[in-house]
Amino acid sequence: MNIKFLSASVMMGILLSSCSSTKNAKNDLAVSLPIETSINLNNVTNDKAPVIINPGRFTVSSVTYRLPRVVQGTYSVSDFGKYIDDFKAINYKGESMPVVKVDANTWTIANAKQLDKITYLVNDTFDIETKGGIGGEEPFSPSGTNIEPENYVLNLHGFIGYFDTLKNNQYKVDITGPADFVRTSALQTVDSKTSEDGKSITTSYFAPRYFDITDNPMMYGDLDVEEFMVGDIKIVLSVYSPNKVHTAASLKETIFKMMEAQKAFLGDINTTPRYDIYLYLSDGADDSPKGFGALEHHTSTVVVLPEDMDEEMLASSMTDVVSHEFFHIVTPLSVHSEDVHYFDYNNPTFSKHLWMYEGVTEYFATLFQVSEGLVTEDEFFNKIMEKVQASKNLNDAMSFTIMSENVLKAPYKDQYLNVYQKGALIGMCIDIMMREESNGHRGILSLMKELSNKYGKDKPFEDDKLIDEIVAMTYPSLRDFFDNHVIGDIPINYNQFLNRVGLEIGEGKVETSYVHNAGTLLFGANPEKGQVFFIDAVKDNSFWNEQGVQANDVLKAIDGELFTMANANDLLQKMFMWSPGTDIHVTLERDGKDIEINTTTTKSYTIGDGIFEKADATDAQKALREAWLKG
Known part of the structure; x- marks a missing residue:
């Protein structure tokens, strides 16, 4: 038992209890208190969960409450306010107050000094997503919410919003559910109470600020959970398989092997003491999600995949998808711009560097598998070739930095998927160039380590200066590459880079x-x-x-x-x-x-077209290839 952790938890529980008991006292100001929120999964009706927001006493004349229009890690509009029904503001007399709905995600309340609490109902996005939506863009499934008797996917940004003036306030989150529910969350638990009849449990969590609300998903219900250690990282794998086709135990070995290889690949880049993986397996029913993939958070990821995958295909998909999300601990979680660090959930601006955030991350998720022996070199080359072909089906003559900065707008938003194709290939080209310039000793992973040491999670870089910094930290030859193929709109001739490691694109089996x-x-x-x-x-x-x-x-x-x-x-x-x-x-x-x-x-x-060894590959090129693929 960790006495220090236990003491901290107890003290936090006392603090929150004390805060909640001072209503109408001199220190009950909203600016000084944790925002008390509650979600009651026992009182769900028509797939709608009731939420109560109790902020403390306001001294201003009006307040604005919002749910996110966009959440971090996604590059599309979600409009979580669209899923809110029966929004009410209640005064200290228990009476309803006038509320003005400004837009899909925003409510303004006048006479805020009289405001006691806000109540509303939350629809889940999984249901509405699969019924054609309710207008406009819909949340990508792994960023969405699920409310059903056996499973609750609690991406909290879909349930809990923020007051414009209180985004840095602490939050106390109470979630009430049936006592037999399995519940997993990386948020700090500060209290747990069982109802007198023993049928219900209310768990209280603590979030230091609103960012932590959006960054810590939860899953409740009929879950299968495995906890295990990979080195010094505690992995918590939570699986919901509605027809019990797959289990956490059946995936444990795959996740262990993958995470162990990732840690070996990353080396001394700082990691996290705990990492949560939440896997929702869709059975393909009308009310099941159809958007398959994952969304990363600092210490967790939410994954949605089809339940009818066989065990081998699911293991392969989990390796590809979860490894990508875990590599986000490098970028943007450790290396990111001011746009990411000071993210505006309602009117976000975007960095120019999706080639790095998503592209380099996807490249790492592909490269580490061959580097650590999870796939053969031919399998790796096939994946690279698939990315080359897929990138050619998108707009290959578009500035990546301009696309990134304008990713919510046409025509750029339709090219977003290229971050996983050409973005990864940009990472590959930089990697090969750095290997060549350093006689095999430096690559893009060492560059990301250097950037992590320079910045880290608490220090953002200036967006317009990043490429200049990278060139200064590496080699002048990268300047032309960035100017032509990342900032510029000249398509990349991949053979020019593959030739350096004795490979070429050609026709074969x-x-x-x-x-x-x-x-x-x-x-x-x-x-x-x-x-x-x-x-x-x-x-x-x-x-x-x-x-x-x-x-x-x-x-x-x-x-x-x-x-x-x-x-x-x-x-x-x-x-x-x-x-x-x-x-x-x-x-x-x-x-x-x-x-x-x-x-x-x-x-x-x-x-068809593939990547093959050149007949005249030199020993020097083969040695450079070995350094590239094996580090």
Whole structure:
């Protein structure tokens, strides 16, 4: 038992209790007190959770209360105020006060000196997201909220807002739920009370300021939780699988191996004593989320993925997705601009450097897997080639800094996904250039370590000066690269960089999937007949060739489930998630006759563009490649 921690917790509980008991006393001013908030999961009606906000006494004539329009880590509008119903301001007599709704996320209350508390109901975004939304953009699932009898995804920025003048106030958060709920949160717990009938527990949490409300998600309900150590980091893995298809225990080894490799890759970059991973597995129902991916926080990440992934595909997806989020502890969490440090949730400005925040992070999440032996070099090269091809499908002649700074606006917002493609490739090019300039000794990871030492989580950099600083810290050759390909709009010739490590982009045998050949879909559709069929490209797919599949063969059923136009996307997604070693039963129709394929999947290949070793690669280039891939 950590006595110091226990004492601090007890003292904090006393402090908060004392604060709450001084209502109408001389020291009850809102500017001096933690903002008391409560969410009652026992009183949910129609998927709406009641929230009470008790700020203390105001001395100003009016106050403004907001929910976030945009939250950190996302680069789109969420408008969490759209999900609020029955907003009321209550005075000290228990009477309703007039409220003016200024916009989707903002409420102004006059006669604020009389304001006692605010109450409202919160709709969950998972439900509304999948029913077509309620106008405008919708929150990306991992930043959203879920309210259902068995599971509550509590991204607190969807439940709790802030007063304009009190963003730096402390918060006391009370969450009441059934006693049999499993609850996980990285926020400091200061108290826990069980109801007299033993059916309910109210847990009190402490947040130093509003940022900590947005930065510490929670999950409540029928959860499966595993806690384990990776070196000196405590990992808390919370999994909600509605049909019990996957468990935290089944993912534990994958997460342990991944986190252990990440720690080895990062070396002496400071880490966190605890890291929470919240995984919500969507069963594909109408009211389940469809936006798959993750959202990072300083010490946690929320992940949403399909439940019907097989164990190997889920493990692979978790490695890709969670490793990306964990690498955010480097940037923007340790290295970030003033736009990030002083984030405005209602009217944010954005840094020019998404190439670094998201691109370099994605590059690390790809590179560490080959560096630490989780994937082969060929698998790594395939991932890089996929990013090259995907980046070419977006606007390859657009300034990355201009796109980043204007990411909420057209035409730039439609190019945001390129941060995970070209952004990662920018990181790769810088890495190779630094390796070459330093005879293999320095790379982009060492650059990020130097930037972390110079700045850190509490000291932001000036946005317009970052590239100049990087050039000064590294090599003059990077100046032209930034001017031409990051600030400028000249597409990158990746062969110029790959050649330096004895590689080239060329045509050859490349691994592909069961639904496409290196990006070319294998299927067409006839909506009038309700049919999905193989097209000519199937002849170039080794797996389907071996099964004797021909162009115009109609997909009739997969593992006994009939193809319809309504479920075609779901079944193709299921095929996409097949991995080698999967037992499959496919029914095709050819010339009016059924053809049954009962087999076990093997790796599939096609002829396409890939990254291959140059025939004339020199020993020096091979040595530089080794330094690049293995550090």
